Amino acid sequence: MKILQNILARIVAVVRLDYILNEIFDHFIYRNPPRGKFGPSPFRATRYARRFQILIYHKISPDAHPFFRPLDPALFEKQIAFLRDSYNILNLQELVERSQHGEIPERAVAITFDDGYRDNYTWALPVLKKYSAPATLFVTTGSIGNRQVLWYDRIFDAFRYATTKRAHLRNLKEFEVDLDSEASAKRSLELTIRRAKQLAGGARLKLVEEIEQTLQPDLRSNSRVPMLSWDEIREMQQAGVRFGSHTVTHPILSRVEKAQLKMELTESKMELEAHLKMPVVGFAYPNGQPSDYNEDVKKLLWEAGYLYAVTTNPGFNTVYQDPLELRRGQPWQKDMGLFRLKFFLQRHRREF
Ligand SMILES: [Zn+2]
Structure with a gap:
C-alpha cells in the first residue's frame, strides 16, 4: 500500500496531475451556486460545489524536540513554494467572506498557524514574505509578551x-x-x-x-519555546499577516464553565483588537476536535462578534460548510510528493 502510494505520489509530481485535475474540476465540475441560491439538493450541491482548503501549522523551527517536533523551516518553504505555484493562496477572512457570497475562487487555499509561537516570526515570516503568501495566526493571548509557556x-x-x-x-x-x-x-x-x-x-x-x-526538568540550557511579543505581532501585521483569537489560556472549551468561556472568547478578542487596531473576527478552537466545542460555544462566539471559526477536522470547505466549523488539514508528510498527493485527495474526498 505504502509503495503504491509512493509511486502514485511520484507520478502526480512528475506530470503535475494534481494541477491538471484541479483545473478540470474547477472549470467543468465544481461550481459556485447562483448568487444567493445554495440549493436545491444539499448533498448533490455539496458534491459539486467549489471548494477551498485550510492548512494548519504550529511550530516552524529546526529545533528537534522529541515530543512536539516542529516543522523544519526548509520543508515549510518547500510547501509554501509548491502552494504558491500550484494553488491560489488567499487570506482566510477574505476567502470565508467570498465563500459566503458563493464566490470561491479556483484552487483556493488559506494558510493558518495556531498558538502564536515566536518561531512563526523567526522562521515562517521570511518565507511568507518571500512568496507573498497571506497567512492568519490564531494566538493564545494570555501567553503573548510575558514569556509564559503554554x-x-x-x-x-x-x-x-x-x-x-x-x-x-x-x-x-x-x-x-x-x-x-x-x-x-x-x-x-x-x-x-x-x-x-x-x-x-x-x-x-x-x-x-x-x-x-x-x-525536575533542567531548564537552564533549554530552548524553551517563547511565544510572540506584541511588537513581533504588529510587525507581522504590517507584513500582511492577519490575526485571530485562540482564547486567553488555551482550555478545552467544551469543558469550561460559561463565565470562563465568555472571558476566553471576549478578552482575547478585545486584547487583539486593542493591539492591532482592527476588528478581529476569526477564531480557532483549542485542540479543535468535535468533542472540544459544542453549540453553546458556537452561540457565544457568534454573540461575541466572531464571523468564522476553524477546527482541526480535516477535509475541504464549500459554501455549505458552517462558518463556525471550518475544516483544516495538517501537512505532516515529510515527503513533498506525499504532501502533494494527500493535499490533493483532501480537496476531493472528505476522508483524507
Ligand atoms: Zn492550540
Whole structure:
C-alpha cells in the first residue's frame, strides 16, 4: 500500500496531475451556486460545489524536540513554494467572506498557524514574505509578551529535560511516568496529555506543577519555546499577516464553565483588537476536535462578534460548510510528493 502510494505520489509530481485535475474540476465540475441560491439538493450541491482548503501549522523551527517536533523551516518553504505555484493562496477572512457570497475562487487555499509561537516570526515570516503568501495566526493571548509557556509545552519540556526517570503523579491517581525508554516516555506523555486535557483550568495547573516538581526538568540550557511579543505581532501585521483569537489560556472549551468561556472568547478578542487596531473576527478552537466545542460555544462566539471559526477536522470547505466549523488539514508528510498527493485527495474526498 505504502509503495503504491509512493509511486502514485511520484507520478502526480512528475506530470503535475494534481494541477491538471484541479483545473478540470474547477472549470467543468465544481461550481459556485447562483448568487444567493445554495440549493436545491444539499448533498448533490455539496458534491459539486467549489471548494477551498485550510492548512494548519504550529511550530516552524529546526529545533528537534522529541515530543512536539516542529516543522523544519526548509520543508515549510518547500510547501509554501509548491502552494504558491500550484494553488491560489488567499487570506482566510477574505476567502470565508467570498465563500459566503458563493464566490470561491479556483484552487483556493488559506494558510493558518495556531498558538502564536515566536518561531512563526523567526522562521515562517521570511518565507511568507518571500512568496507573498497571506497567512492568519490564531494566538493564545494570555501567553503573548510575558514569556509564559503554554500548559502543554510545560509538560512537553518537563518530559524532555527531566532529570529523573520515574515519577508518581498524585494528581493523576498515582499514575507512574516512566522515562526509561523512548517508547515508554512517549506512552507516558500521551496518557498525561490526554488526561490533562480533561481537567479544568485550576486542576490542570496543579498537575503541570506536580509534573515539573517530580520530573525536575533542567531548564537552564533549554530552548524553551517563547511565544510572540506584541511588537513581533504588529510587525507581522504590517507584513500582511492577519490575526485571530485562540482564547486567553488555551482550555478545552467544551469543558469550561460559561463565565470562563465568555472571558476566553471576549478578552482575547478585545486584547487583539486593542493591539492591532482592527476588528478581529476569526477564531480557532483549542485542540479543535468535535468533542472540544459544542453549540453553546458556537452561540457565544457568534454573540461575541466572531464571523468564522476553524477546527482541526480535516477535509475541504464549500459554501455549505458552517462558518463556525471550518475544516483544516495538517501537512505532516515529510515527503513533498506525499504532501502533494494527500493535499490533493483532501480537496476531493472528505476522508483524507
Ligand atoms: Zn492550540
